[in-house]
Amino acid sequence: MSEQALSAIKLDAQRLADVVTLSAPQRYAHFLRQVAETGEVWGLYRDGWALAKTDDGSLVFAMWPASQFADLCAEFEWDGYEPLSFPLDDLVQDLLPQLEEDGVLPGIFYTPGERGLTPTIYMLRVDLERALRP
Template sequence: MNIKEFESVLKLPRAKRYSYFIKKVVDYEEVWGLYDDGWAVSEDDDGNMLLPLWPRKEFAEFCAKHEWENYKPKKIDLYEFMNDWLPAMKEDSLKPSIFFNNIDSIKLEIDTLLNDLNLELEDY
């Protein structure tokens, strides 16, 4: 990915970054998180625990700052993510935080994310 694409995608509004996320994770069959003896998590203003996720290693790396400065991008296979991770996250009341750009992200229900991924996979 070139720097111009990287910077322009980071500046997209949340909804467009979410669409980009869905398309890219299905294209590459991988999801990225930050890991350091455990996965990076955050909390929203309502006290919900969030797992930040990105479509590409470069975006995760860009967010490895402040409390996550020791974290490194780690790949998750898309099918493992859909079949194992999302059900476990739902059981643990952990919500996905999609495509944080150090400003904001999309926070949504697991069923919505799973449905959107399945819809995108139908095109392949």
């Protein structure tokens, strides 16, 4: 492997570590920026989407801005799950209304050591609309 390729891998690993160690609100802001830019959202999937629970027992649909971040969380109860993307439009048009109907919260950017933020469906929709404005 070339020195340039090794350097790129180290940079990617460092960038990944830098983002994962951000606070939950900073990861939320990163999520909004990245999904607005790429137009895709990532979840973990294995015979169904990965769900978590809040301390009060509410179900949470976990989401990430890129496959690498989702893959970091494919352990413990999500062992064997694989990152799978879906279009941002599907999140806004289909998934968020379905989550709201089912009483499931969005869980934004979990990490191996920390839960993500769980905004209301309304808050996530408003924040995504803001992030998508030119």
